[in-house]
Amino acid sequence: MRTPTPRERVIDLRSDTVTRPTPGMRRAMAEAEVGDDVYGEDPTVRALEEEVAGRFGREAAVLTPSGIMATQVLLRALTRPGDEVVCESDAHVVAYEAGAAAINAQVQFRTVDGDRGRLDADRVRAALRPAAFPYTTLGAISAEETTNRGGGAVHGLDRLRALRALADERGVPFHGDGARLWNALIASGEDPADVGASFTAFSVCLSKGLGAPVGSLAIGDAEVIEVARAWRRRFGGAMRQAGVLAAAGRYALEHHVDRLADDHANARSIADMIAEAWPEALDPTTVATNIVYVDTGAVDAAQVIATLAEQGVAVGAMGDHLLRLVTHLDVDAQACRDAANLLVAAMAPPA
Ligand SMILES: Cc1ncc(COP(=O)(O)O)c(C=O)c1O
Structure with missing residues:
Protein backbone atom coordinates (compact mmCIF):
# COMPACT_ATOMS: atom_id res chain seq x y z
CA MET A 1 0.00 0.00 0.00
CA ARG A 2 1.30 3.43 -0.88
CA THR A 3 1.59 5.71 2.11
CA PRO A 4 -0.53 8.86 1.81
CA THR A 5 1.44 12.01 2.48
CA PRO A 6 0.01 14.61 4.84
CA ARG A 7 -0.42 16.97 1.92
CA GLU A 8 -2.65 14.50 0.11
CA ARG A 9 -4.96 13.85 3.03
CA VAL A 10 -5.15 13.48 6.74
CA ILE A 11 -7.10 10.54 8.07
CA ASP A 12 -8.21 12.10 11.32
CA LEU A 13 -9.36 9.48 13.79
CA ARG A 14 -8.76 11.49 16.96
CA SER A 15 -12.48 12.06 17.53
CA ASP A 16 -15.86 12.10 15.83
CA THR A 17 -15.97 15.81 16.66
CA VAL A 18 -13.55 16.70 13.83
CA THR A 19 -16.10 16.38 11.02
CA ARG A 20 -16.84 19.32 8.75
CA PRO A 21 -20.31 20.18 7.46
CA THR A 22 -21.10 18.46 4.17
CA HIS A 256 -26.57 10.99 9.16
CA VAL A 257 -28.20 8.80 11.78
CA ASP A 258 -28.62 5.53 9.87
CA ARG A 259 -25.12 5.77 8.42
CA LEU A 260 -23.64 5.48 11.93
CA ALA A 261 -23.76 1.74 11.21
CA ASP A 262 -20.94 2.35 8.68
CA ASP A 263 -18.84 4.00 11.38
CA HIS A 264 -19.41 1.01 13.63
CA ALA A 265 -18.42 -1.44 10.88
CA ASN A 266 -15.31 0.63 10.15
CA ALA A 267 -14.34 0.67 13.84
CA ARG A 268 -14.75 -3.08 14.03
CA SER A 269 -12.66 -3.64 10.92
CA ILE A 270 -9.88 -1.43 12.32
CA ALA A 271 -10.06 -3.44 15.56
CA ASP A 272 -9.98 -6.77 13.71
CA MET A 273 -6.96 -5.74 11.65
CA ILE A 274 -5.00 -4.56 14.67
CA ALA A 275 -5.93 -7.61 16.78
CA GLU A 276 -4.85 -9.95 14.01
CA ALA A 277 -1.36 -8.45 14.06
CA TRP A 278 -1.17 -7.56 17.77
CA PRO A 279 -3.59 -9.77 19.75
CA GLU A 280 -2.59 -8.17 23.05
CA ALA A 281 -3.52 -4.71 21.80
CA LEU A 282 -7.28 -5.08 22.12
CA ASP A 283 -10.23 -7.43 22.09
CA PRO A 284 -12.13 -6.57 18.92
CA THR A 285 -15.33 -8.17 20.21
CA THR A 286 -15.63 -5.31 22.72
CA VAL A 287 -15.88 -2.73 19.94
CA ALA A 288 -19.61 -2.06 19.91
CA THR A 289 -19.82 1.37 18.27
CA ASN A 290 -17.31 3.84 16.78
CA ILE A 291 -14.51 3.96 19.36
CA VAL A 292 -11.43 1.74 19.41
CA TYR A 293 -8.86 1.73 22.21
CA VAL A 294 -5.45 0.25 21.43
CA ASP A 295 -2.85 -0.83 23.98
CA THR A 296 0.53 -0.09 22.36
CA GLY A 297 2.34 -2.55 24.65
CA ALA A 298 6.09 -1.98 24.77
CA VAL A 299 5.94 0.99 22.42
CA ASP A 300 5.13 4.51 23.63
CA ALA A 301 1.80 5.85 22.40
CA ALA A 302 3.55 9.16 21.63
CA GLN A 303 5.98 7.35 19.33
CA VAL A 304 3.15 5.67 17.42
CA ILE A 305 1.33 8.98 17.13
CA ALA A 306 4.45 10.71 15.77
CA THR A 307 5.07 7.96 13.21
CA LEU A 308 1.45 8.04 12.04
CA ALA A 309 1.43 11.84 11.88
CA GLU A 310 4.23 11.70 9.32
CA GLN A 311 2.04 9.39 7.28
CA GLY A 312 -1.04 11.56 7.39
CA VAL A 313 -2.92 9.68 10.11
CA ALA A 314 -4.03 11.33 13.36
CA VAL A 315 -5.04 9.28 16.41
CA GLY A 316 -5.46 10.30 20.04
CA ALA A 317 -3.36 9.42 23.10
CA MET A 318 -5.39 8.36 26.13
CA GLY A 319 -2.43 7.21 28.20
CA ASP A 320 1.30 6.50 27.88
CA HIS A 321 0.52 3.24 26.12
CA LEU A 322 -3.07 3.76 25.09
CA LEU A 323 -4.44 5.14 21.83
CA ARG A 324 -7.98 6.05 20.86
CA LEU A 325 -9.35 5.90 17.34
CA VAL A 326 -12.85 7.15 16.58
CA THR A 327 -14.56 6.57 13.24
CA HIS A 328 -16.91 9.12 11.72
CA LEU A 329 -18.55 10.68 8.69
CA ASP A 330 -15.31 12.03 7.22
CA VAL A 331 -13.38 8.74 7.10
CA ASP A 332 -14.54 6.04 4.71
CA ALA A 333 -13.87 2.30 4.89
CA GLN A 334 -10.72 2.51 2.75
CA ALA A 335 -9.27 5.32 4.86
CA CYS A 336 -9.91 3.23 7.97
CA ARG A 337 -8.17 0.20 6.46
CA ASP A 338 -5.21 2.38 5.41
CA ALA A 339 -4.97 3.83 8.91
CA ALA A 340 -5.16 0.36 10.51
CA ASN A 341 -2.36 -0.94 8.26
CA LEU A 342 -0.15 1.99 9.12
CA LEU A 343 -0.93 1.61 12.82
CA VAL A 344 -0.07 -2.08 12.77
CA ALA A 345 3.32 -1.20 11.26
CA ALA A 346 3.91 1.71 13.64
CA MET A 347 3.31 -0.54 16.68
CA ALA A 348 6.28 -2.80 15.87
CA PRO A 349 8.72 -2.57 18.81
CA PRO A 350 12.18 -1.26 17.89
CA ALA A 351 14.44 -4.15 16.73
C1 LIG B 1 -19.54 11.48 26.56
C2 LIG B 1 -19.37 12.94 26.28
N1 LIG B 1 -20.12 13.81 26.93
C3 LIG B 1 -20.03 15.14 26.72
C4 LIG B 1 -19.13 15.63 25.79
C5 LIG B 1 -19.01 17.12 25.65
O1 LIG B 1 -19.43 17.59 24.44
P1 LIG B 1 -18.97 19.04 23.94
O2 LIG B 1 -17.56 18.92 23.51
O3 LIG B 1 -19.93 19.35 22.83
O4 LIG B 1 -19.14 19.98 25.09
C6 LIG B 1 -18.31 14.75 25.08
C7 LIG B 1 -17.35 15.28 24.10
O5 LIG B 1 -16.72 14.56 23.36
C8 LIG B 1 -18.43 13.37 25.34
O6 LIG B 1 -17.66 12.47 24.71
Whole structure:
Protein backbone atom coordinates (compact mmCIF):
# COMPACT_ATOMS: atom_id res chain seq x y z
CA MET A 1 0.00 0.00 0.00
CA ARG A 2 1.30 3.43 -0.88
CA THR A 3 1.59 5.71 2.11
CA PRO A 4 -0.53 8.86 1.81
CA THR A 5 1.44 12.01 2.48
CA PRO A 6 0.01 14.61 4.84
CA ARG A 7 -0.42 16.97 1.92
CA GLU A 8 -2.65 14.50 0.11
CA ARG A 9 -4.96 13.85 3.03
CA VAL A 10 -5.15 13.48 6.74
CA ILE A 11 -7.10 10.54 8.07
CA ASP A 12 -8.21 12.10 11.32
CA LEU A 13 -9.36 9.48 13.79
CA ARG A 14 -8.76 11.49 16.96
CA SER A 15 -12.48 12.06 17.53
CA ASP A 16 -15.86 12.10 15.83
CA THR A 17 -15.97 15.81 16.66
CA VAL A 18 -13.55 16.70 13.83
CA THR A 19 -16.10 16.38 11.02
CA ARG A 20 -16.84 19.32 8.75
CA PRO A 21 -20.31 20.18 7.46
CA THR A 22 -21.10 18.46 4.17
CA PRO A 23 -22.15 20.53 1.12
CA GLY A 24 -25.80 19.53 1.69
CA MET A 25 -25.58 20.56 5.32
CA ARG A 26 -24.00 23.90 4.40
CA ARG A 27 -26.85 24.52 1.95
CA ALA A 28 -29.42 23.75 4.65
CA MET A 29 -27.64 26.17 6.98
CA ALA A 30 -27.51 28.91 4.36
CA GLU A 31 -31.21 28.53 3.61
CA ALA A 32 -32.40 28.24 7.21
CA GLU A 33 -35.32 30.35 8.29
CA VAL A 34 -34.21 32.20 11.42
CA GLY A 35 -35.41 34.59 14.11
CA ASP A 36 -34.35 35.67 17.56
CA ASP A 37 -34.42 32.51 19.65
CA VAL A 38 -34.21 34.42 22.93
CA TYR A 39 -37.60 35.85 21.92
CA GLY A 40 -38.67 32.29 21.03
CA GLU A 41 -38.89 33.35 17.39
CA ASP A 42 -36.49 31.06 15.60
CA PRO A 43 -38.66 28.53 13.74
CA THR A 44 -35.76 26.23 12.87
CA VAL A 45 -34.60 25.98 16.48
CA ARG A 46 -38.14 25.30 17.61
CA ALA A 47 -38.59 22.65 14.94
CA LEU A 48 -35.34 20.96 15.98
CA GLU A 49 -36.26 21.00 19.66
CA GLU A 50 -39.70 19.54 18.93
CA GLU A 51 -38.34 16.94 16.56
CA VAL A 52 -35.68 15.68 18.97
CA ALA A 53 -38.04 15.60 21.96
CA GLY A 54 -40.58 13.78 19.79
CA ARG A 55 -38.09 11.17 18.59
CA PHE A 56 -37.52 10.19 22.21
CA GLY A 57 -41.18 10.41 23.14
CA ARG A 58 -40.47 13.27 25.55
CA GLU A 59 -42.25 16.57 26.11
CA ALA A 60 -39.52 19.12 25.52
CA ALA A 61 -35.93 19.84 24.52
CA VAL A 62 -33.65 22.87 24.59
CA LEU A 63 -30.77 23.52 22.20
CA THR A 64 -27.39 24.26 23.77
CA PRO A 65 -24.10 25.19 22.12
CA SER A 66 -22.27 22.15 23.51
CA GLY A 67 -22.68 18.77 25.13
CA ILE A 68 -21.09 20.07 28.29
CA MET A 69 -23.62 22.87 28.55
CA ALA A 70 -26.51 20.44 28.01
CA THR A 71 -25.22 18.33 30.91
CA GLN A 72 -24.59 21.37 33.07
CA VAL A 73 -28.06 22.88 32.65
CA LEU A 74 -29.62 19.50 33.38
CA LEU A 75 -27.55 18.83 36.50
CA ARG A 76 -28.39 22.35 37.68
CA ALA A 77 -32.09 21.78 36.99
CA LEU A 78 -32.23 18.32 38.56
CA THR A 79 -30.17 18.74 41.73
CA ARG A 80 -29.57 21.17 44.58
CA PRO A 81 -26.23 22.71 45.57
CA GLY A 82 -24.35 20.37 47.87
CA ASP A 83 -25.98 17.23 46.48
CA GLU A 84 -23.95 14.18 45.64
CA VAL A 85 -24.18 12.85 42.08
CA VAL A 86 -23.19 9.26 41.42
CA CYS A 87 -21.42 8.57 38.14
CA GLU A 88 -18.88 6.17 36.70
CA SER A 89 -15.24 6.82 37.67
CA ASP A 90 -14.17 7.79 34.14
CA ALA A 91 -17.39 9.53 33.06
CA HIS A 92 -17.00 12.62 30.89
CA VAL A 93 -18.84 14.71 33.47
CA VAL A 94 -16.17 14.02 36.10
CA ALA A 95 -13.11 13.54 33.87
CA TYR A 96 -13.30 16.19 31.16
CA GLU A 97 -15.49 19.09 32.18
CA ALA A 98 -12.93 21.13 34.11
CA GLY A 99 -14.86 20.81 37.35
CA ALA A 100 -17.89 22.46 35.73
CA ALA A 101 -20.49 20.63 37.80
CA ALA A 102 -18.79 21.76 41.01
CA ILE A 103 -19.14 25.35 39.87
CA ASN A 104 -22.42 25.35 37.95
CA ALA A 105 -24.63 22.83 39.72
CA GLN A 106 -22.44 22.98 42.84
CA VAL A 107 -22.61 19.22 43.28
CA GLN A 108 -19.99 16.75 44.34
CA PHE A 109 -19.46 13.41 42.67
CA ARG A 110 -19.31 9.95 44.15
CA THR A 111 -17.72 7.73 41.52
CA VAL A 112 -18.33 4.04 41.04
CA ASP A 113 -16.16 1.78 38.88
CA GLY A 114 -18.05 0.26 36.01
CA ASP A 115 -17.14 -2.11 33.24
CA ARG A 116 -15.98 -0.23 30.16
CA GLY A 117 -17.56 2.88 31.58
CA ARG A 118 -20.95 1.27 32.17
CA LEU A 119 -22.67 1.49 35.50
CA ASP A 120 -24.27 -1.55 37.02
CA ALA A 121 -27.28 -0.99 39.27
CA ASP A 122 -26.15 -3.54 41.89
CA ARG A 123 -22.71 -1.99 42.15
CA VAL A 124 -24.20 1.47 42.39
CA ARG A 125 -26.64 0.29 45.06
CA ALA A 126 -23.74 -1.13 47.09
CA ALA A 127 -21.86 2.17 46.78
CA LEU A 128 -24.74 4.46 47.74
CA ARG A 129 -24.69 6.02 51.16
CA PRO A 130 -27.68 4.99 53.26
CA ALA A 131 -30.78 7.15 52.75
CA ALA A 132 -30.49 8.48 56.31
CA PHE A 133 -26.80 9.39 55.99
CA PRO A 134 -26.13 12.59 57.94
CA TYR A 135 -26.05 15.75 55.81
CA THR A 136 -24.75 14.33 52.50
CA THR A 137 -27.72 14.02 50.17
CA LEU A 138 -27.94 11.94 47.03
CA GLY A 139 -28.93 14.28 44.21
CA ALA A 140 -28.90 12.13 41.08
CA ILE A 141 -27.47 9.09 39.35
CA SER A 142 -25.80 9.86 36.03
CA ALA A 143 -24.85 7.45 33.23
CA GLU A 144 -23.11 7.99 29.91
CA GLU A 145 -24.47 6.32 26.77
CA THR A 146 -22.28 5.36 24.93
CA THR A 147 -19.24 5.51 27.18
CA ASN A 148 -16.38 7.61 25.84
CA ARG A 149 -13.51 6.46 28.11
CA GLY A 150 -15.14 3.04 28.15
CA GLY A 151 -14.52 2.59 24.43
CA GLY A 152 -17.99 3.27 23.07
CA ALA A 153 -19.65 0.54 25.15
CA VAL A 154 -23.46 0.53 25.26
CA HIS A 155 -25.37 0.21 28.55
CA GLY A 156 -28.53 -0.83 26.72
CA LEU A 157 -32.08 -0.64 27.91
CA ASP A 158 -31.92 -3.32 30.63
CA ARG A 159 -29.05 -1.66 32.48
CA LEU A 160 -30.56 1.80 32.02
CA ARG A 161 -33.93 0.64 33.34
CA ALA A 162 -32.28 -1.01 36.35
CA LEU A 163 -30.45 2.25 37.11
CA ARG A 164 -33.69 4.20 36.72
CA ALA A 165 -35.44 1.80 39.10
CA LEU A 166 -32.68 2.37 41.65
CA ALA A 167 -32.94 6.16 41.21
CA ASP A 168 -36.72 5.90 41.67
CA GLU A 169 -36.23 3.79 44.79
CA ARG A 170 -34.08 6.58 46.23
CA GLY A 171 -36.38 9.32 44.92
CA VAL A 172 -33.71 10.99 42.77
CA PRO A 173 -33.50 11.73 39.05
CA PHE A 174 -31.63 9.51 36.60
CA HIS A 175 -29.55 11.72 34.31
CA GLY A 176 -28.12 10.63 30.96
CA ASP A 177 -25.13 12.03 29.10
CA GLY A 178 -26.15 10.90 25.64
CA ALA A 179 -23.40 12.59 23.63
CA ARG A 180 -23.32 9.41 21.53
CA LEU A 181 -26.78 8.08 22.27
CA TRP A 182 -27.45 7.89 18.52
CA ASN A 183 -24.59 5.41 18.22
CA ALA A 184 -26.07 3.34 21.05
CA LEU A 185 -29.47 3.26 19.36
CA ILE A 186 -28.03 2.19 16.03
CA ALA A 187 -25.90 -0.51 17.68
CA SER A 188 -28.69 -1.89 19.88
CA GLY A 189 -31.66 -1.37 17.57
CA GLU A 190 -33.61 -0.29 20.65
CA ASP A 191 -36.60 2.03 20.41
CA PRO A 192 -35.57 5.66 21.06
CA ALA A 193 -38.81 6.20 22.99
CA ASP A 194 -37.96 3.32 25.36
CA VAL A 195 -34.45 4.60 25.91
CA GLY A 196 -35.74 8.17 26.23
CA ALA A 197 -38.21 7.06 28.89
CA SER A 198 -35.49 5.38 30.93
CA PHE A 199 -33.92 8.74 31.86
CA THR A 200 -35.47 11.48 33.95
CA ALA A 201 -33.68 13.88 31.61
CA PHE A 202 -30.75 13.49 29.23
CA SER A 203 -28.71 15.12 26.52
CA VAL A 204 -27.82 14.25 22.94
CA CYS A 205 -25.19 15.81 20.69
CA LEU A 206 -25.40 16.72 17.03
CA SER A 207 -21.72 17.58 16.72
CA LYS A 208 -20.23 14.13 17.34
CA GLY A 209 -21.27 11.19 15.17
CA LEU A 210 -23.89 13.19 13.30
CA GLY A 211 -21.47 15.67 11.78
CA ALA A 212 -23.14 18.99 12.65
CA PRO A 213 -20.68 21.76 13.55
CA VAL A 214 -22.36 22.80 16.81
CA GLY A 215 -25.23 21.76 19.00
CA SER A 216 -26.60 19.53 21.70
CA LEU A 217 -30.03 19.20 23.26
CA ALA A 218 -31.21 18.69 26.82
CA ILE A 219 -34.38 16.59 26.81
CA GLY A 220 -37.04 15.74 29.38
CA ASP A 221 -40.37 16.78 30.85
CA ALA A 222 -41.53 20.32 30.00
CA GLU A 223 -41.11 21.47 33.59
CA VAL A 224 -37.47 20.33 33.86
CA ILE A 225 -36.60 21.74 30.44
CA GLU A 226 -38.10 25.11 31.33
CA VAL A 227 -35.76 25.25 34.31
CA ALA A 228 -32.86 24.06 32.15
CA ARG A 229 -33.69 26.80 29.64
CA ALA A 230 -33.40 29.42 32.34
CA TRP A 231 -30.03 27.97 33.38
CA ARG A 232 -28.89 28.03 29.77
CA ARG A 233 -29.59 31.77 29.82
CA ARG A 234 -27.69 32.22 33.08
CA PHE A 235 -24.74 30.26 31.71
CA GLY A 236 -24.67 32.56 28.67
CA GLY A 237 -25.82 29.87 26.27
CA ALA A 238 -29.04 31.45 25.00
CA MET A 239 -28.45 32.22 21.33
CA ARG A 240 -30.10 34.53 18.82
CA GLN A 241 -30.43 33.44 15.17
CA ALA A 242 -29.36 29.92 16.07
CA GLY A 243 -31.51 28.49 13.27
CA VAL A 244 -28.41 28.30 11.08
CA LEU A 245 -27.01 25.83 13.59
CA ALA A 246 -30.31 24.06 14.17
CA ALA A 247 -30.63 23.58 10.40
CA ALA A 248 -27.33 21.69 10.41
CA GLY A 249 -28.70 19.53 13.21
CA ARG A 250 -31.97 18.85 11.40
CA TYR A 251 -30.04 17.94 8.27
CA ALA A 252 -27.83 15.61 10.32
CA LEU A 253 -30.86 13.91 11.86
CA GLU A 254 -32.34 13.28 8.46
CA HIS A 255 -29.18 12.14 6.67
CA HIS A 256 -26.57 10.99 9.16
CA VAL A 257 -28.20 8.80 11.78
CA ASP A 258 -28.62 5.53 9.87
CA ARG A 259 -25.12 5.77 8.42
CA LEU A 260 -23.64 5.48 11.93
CA ALA A 261 -23.76 1.74 11.21
CA ASP A 262 -20.94 2.35 8.68
CA ASP A 263 -18.84 4.00 11.38
CA HIS A 264 -19.41 1.01 13.63
CA ALA A 265 -18.42 -1.44 10.88
CA ASN A 266 -15.31 0.63 10.15
CA ALA A 267 -14.34 0.67 13.84
CA ARG A 268 -14.75 -3.08 14.03
CA SER A 269 -12.66 -3.64 10.92
CA ILE A 270 -9.88 -1.43 12.32
CA ALA A 271 -10.06 -3.44 15.56
CA ASP A 272 -9.98 -6.77 13.71
CA MET A 273 -6.96 -5.74 11.65
CA ILE A 274 -5.00 -4.56 14.67
CA ALA A 275 -5.93 -7.61 16.78
CA GLU A 276 -4.85 -9.95 14.01
CA ALA A 277 -1.36 -8.45 14.06
CA TRP A 278 -1.17 -7.56 17.77
CA PRO A 279 -3.59 -9.77 19.75
CA GLU A 280 -2.59 -8.17 23.05
CA ALA A 281 -3.52 -4.71 21.80
CA LEU A 282 -7.28 -5.08 22.12
CA ASP A 283 -10.23 -7.43 22.09
CA PRO A 284 -12.13 -6.57 18.92
CA THR A 285 -15.33 -8.17 20.21
CA THR A 286 -15.63 -5.31 22.72
CA VAL A 287 -15.88 -2.73 19.94
CA ALA A 288 -19.61 -2.06 19.91
CA THR A 289 -19.82 1.37 18.27
CA ASN A 290 -17.31 3.84 16.78
CA ILE A 291 -14.51 3.96 19.36
CA VAL A 292 -11.43 1.74 19.41
CA TYR A 293 -8.86 1.73 22.21
CA VAL A 294 -5.45 0.25 21.43
CA ASP A 295 -2.85 -0.83 23.98
CA THR A 296 0.53 -0.09 22.36
CA GLY A 297 2.34 -2.55 24.65
CA ALA A 298 6.09 -1.98 24.77
CA VAL A 299 5.94 0.99 22.42
CA ASP A 300 5.13 4.51 23.63
CA ALA A 301 1.80 5.85 22.40
CA ALA A 302 3.55 9.16 21.63
CA GLN A 303 5.98 7.35 19.33
CA VAL A 304 3.15 5.67 17.42
CA ILE A 305 1.33 8.98 17.13
CA ALA A 306 4.45 10.71 15.77
CA THR A 307 5.07 7.96 13.21
CA LEU A 308 1.45 8.04 12.04
CA ALA A 309 1.43 11.84 11.88
CA GLU A 310 4.23 11.70 9.32
CA GLN A 311 2.04 9.39 7.28
CA GLY A 312 -1.04 11.56 7.39
CA VAL A 313 -2.92 9.68 10.11
CA ALA A 314 -4.03 11.33 13.36
CA VAL A 315 -5.04 9.28 16.41
CA GLY A 316 -5.46 10.30 20.04
CA ALA A 317 -3.36 9.42 23.10
CA MET A 318 -5.39 8.36 26.13
CA GLY A 319 -2.43 7.21 28.20
CA ASP A 320 1.30 6.50 27.88
CA HIS A 321 0.52 3.24 26.12
CA LEU A 322 -3.07 3.76 25.09
CA LEU A 323 -4.44 5.14 21.83
CA ARG A 324 -7.98 6.05 20.86
CA LEU A 325 -9.35 5.90 17.34
CA VAL A 326 -12.85 7.15 16.58
CA THR A 327 -14.56 6.57 13.24
CA HIS A 328 -16.91 9.12 11.72
CA LEU A 329 -18.55 10.68 8.69
CA ASP A 330 -15.31 12.03 7.22
CA VAL A 331 -13.38 8.74 7.10
CA ASP A 332 -14.54 6.04 4.71
CA ALA A 333 -13.87 2.30 4.89
CA GLN A 334 -10.72 2.51 2.75
CA ALA A 335 -9.27 5.32 4.86
CA CYS A 336 -9.91 3.23 7.97
CA ARG A 337 -8.17 0.20 6.46
CA ASP A 338 -5.21 2.38 5.41
CA ALA A 339 -4.97 3.83 8.91
CA ALA A 340 -5.16 0.36 10.51
CA ASN A 341 -2.36 -0.94 8.26
CA LEU A 342 -0.15 1.99 9.12
CA LEU A 343 -0.93 1.61 12.82
CA VAL A 344 -0.07 -2.08 12.77
CA ALA A 345 3.32 -1.20 11.26
CA ALA A 346 3.91 1.71 13.64
CA MET A 347 3.31 -0.54 16.68
CA ALA A 348 6.28 -2.80 15.87
CA PRO A 349 8.72 -2.57 18.81
CA PRO A 350 12.18 -1.26 17.89
CA ALA A 351 14.44 -4.15 16.73
C1 LIG B 1 -19.54 11.48 26.56
C2 LIG B 1 -19.37 12.94 26.28
N1 LIG B 1 -20.12 13.81 26.93
C3 LIG B 1 -20.03 15.14 26.72
C4 LIG B 1 -19.13 15.63 25.79
C5 LIG B 1 -19.01 17.12 25.65
O1 LIG B 1 -19.43 17.59 24.44
P1 LIG B 1 -18.97 19.04 23.94
O2 LIG B 1 -17.56 18.92 23.51
O3 LIG B 1 -19.93 19.35 22.83
O4 LIG B 1 -19.14 19.98 25.09
C6 LIG B 1 -18.31 14.75 25.08
C7 LIG B 1 -17.35 15.28 24.10
O5 LIG B 1 -16.72 14.56 23.36
C8 LIG B 1 -18.43 13.37 25.34
O6 LIG B 1 -17.66 12.47 24.71
